[in-house]
Amino acid sequence: xxxxxxxxxxxxxxxxxxxxxxxxxxxxxxxxxxxxxxxxxxxxxxxxxxxxxxxxxxxxxxxxxxxxxxxxxxxxxxxxxxxxxxxxxxxxxxxxxxxxxxxxxxxxxxxxxxxxxxxxxxxxxxxxxxxxxxxxxxxxxxxxxxxxxxxxxxxxxxxxxxxxxxxxxxxxxxxxxxxxxxxxxxxxxxxxxxxxxxxxxxxxxxxxxxxxxxxxxxxxxxxxxxxxxxxxxxxxxxxxxxxxxxxxxxxxxxxxxxxx
Numbered sequence: 001x002x003x004x005x006x007x008x009x010x011x012x013x014x015x016x017x018x019x020x021x022x023x024x025x026x027x028x029x030x031x032x033x034x035x036x037x038x039x040x041x042x043x044x045x046x047x048x049x050x051x052x053x054x055x056x057x058x059x060x061x062x063x064x065x066x067x068x069x070x071x072x073x074x075x076x077x078x079x080x081x082x083x084x085x086x087x088x089x090x091x092x093x094x095x096x097x098x099x100x101x102x103x104x105x106x107x108x109x110x111x112x113x114x115x116x117x118x119x120x121x122x123x124x125x126x127x128x129x130x131x132x133x134x135x136x137x138x139x140x141x142x143x144x145x146x147x148x149x150x151x152x153x154x155x156x157x158x159x160x161x162x163x164x165x166x167x168x169x170x171x172x173x174x175x176x177x178x179x180x181x182x183x184x185x186x187x188x189x190x191x192x193x194x195x196x197x198x199x200x201x202x203x204x205x206x207x208x209x210x211x212x213x214x215x216x217x218x219x220x221x222x223x224x225x226x227x228x229x230x231x232x233x234x235x236x237x238x239x240x241x242x243x244x245x246x247x248x249x250x251x252x253x254x255x256x257x258x259x260x
Contacts, residue, residue: 012082012085012086012089013089015072015075015076015082015086016086016089016090018068018072019069019072019076019086019090019094019098020090020094021068022065022066022068022069022072023069023094025061025064025065025068026062026065026066026069026248026252028061029058029059029061029062029065030062032054032058032061033055033058033059033062036051036054036055036058037055039051063128063255063258063260066251066252066255066256067122067124067255067256067258069252070122070252070253070256070257071122073098073101073102073105074105074120074121074122076098076102077102077105077106077109077117077120078117078118078120079117079118083099083102087099093246096245096246097241097242097243097245097246097249098242100238100239100241100242100245101238101239101242101249101253103234103238104157104234104235104238104239104242105117105120105235107231107232107234107235107238108161108231108235110231111229111231111232111235122256122257123257124257124258124259125257125259126164126167126168126257126258126259127167127258127259127260128254128255128258128259128260129260130166130167131164131165131166131167131179131199131254132165132166132179132199134165134250134251134254136199137156137159137165137166137199137203137254138152138156138250140155140199140200140203140204141153141155141156141159141203143200143203143204144203144204144206144207145207147204147207148204148207148208148210148211148215149211149215149216150207150210150211150215150216150222151216151219151240151244152243153240153241153243153244153250154210154215154219154223154236154237154240155203155206155207156239156240156243156250157235157236157237157239157240157243158180158206158223158226158236159179159180159199159203159206160239160253160254160256161232161235161236161239162176162179162180162181163178163179163180163181164256164257164258165179165254166178166179166199167257167258169197177196177197178196178197178198178202179197179199179202179203180199180202180203180205180206182196182202182205182206184196186209187205190205190206190208190209190212191205192204192205192208206226209222209225209226210222210223210225210226212225213225213226219237220233220237223236223237239253
C-alpha cells in the first residue's frame with residue numbers, strides 16, 4: 001500500500017465512503033448495545049460475565065466508530081474543495097450535522113489564529129471516563145433549559161468547546177476553571193454557592209450567565225459575553241446546530257479526542 005501524502009487532499013468519493021462506513025459502524029454498535037441491554041442475563045456467573053463483556057465490546061466498537069468519523073470531520077475541514085465535493089455525496093440526514101461540525105471547527109481554527117486548516121490533527125489523548133457520563137450531562141442541560149429557557153444544545157456546545165465535556169478543567173491561561181471555564185469573579189456572581197468544578201453546578205451557572213446577557217431571545221449576544229469573540233459565537237452556534245439536527249451528535253462528540 002502506498003503511503004498517503006498529507007498535503008494531497010483525499011478524493012471526495014473515498015472520503016464519503018469512509019464517512020458512511022463510520023455511520024454504519026456506529027449504527028450497528030448502537031443496535032447491538034440496545035439489544036444486549038434489553039436481555040435478561042442468565043443467573044450463572046459465567047453467562048453474566050459474557051453478557052457484560054459483550055456490552056463493553058459493543059460500547060467500545062461505538063467509541064471507535066465515533067473516532068473514525070471524527071478523523072473524517074477533520075479531514076474534510078482541512079480542504080474547502082473536499083468539503084464542497086463530499087457533502088453532496090452524503091445523505092441529507094448525515095450531511096447536515098456533519099457540515100455543522102466542520103463549520104464549528106473552522107470557527108475554532110479562526111479563533112485560534114490557524115489559517116492552514118490541513119495542519120490541524122486529531123489527538124486522542126483524554127481518557128473517556130474522565131468526564132461525567134453523557135446521559136448525566138444531558139440531564140443537566142435539560143434541567144438548565146427547563147429552569148432558564150436556554151436551549152440545551154448551546155450548553156452542550158459550550159461544555160464541549162470549553163473543556164471537552166469536563167476533561168480539561170484548567171486553570172486556563174486566563175485562570176478560568178471547571179467544565180464551563182468560569183473566572184473566579186464571574187463564578188462568585190453566578191455560581192450561587194456551588195462548586196465551580198461540578199458539572200451540574202457549572203452548567204446551571206452558565207445558563208444564568210447567558211440569561212443575564214440576553215438568552216434565550218438574543219443568543220448571539222449572550223454567547224459573545226461568555227467569550228468576547230464572534231468566532232467563538234459561531235463555533236458554539238454551529239456545534240449546537242449539529243446537536244439539534246441529530247441528537248446523537250452529542251453522544252458522538254462526547255467521545256471526540258478520547259482514548260479507551
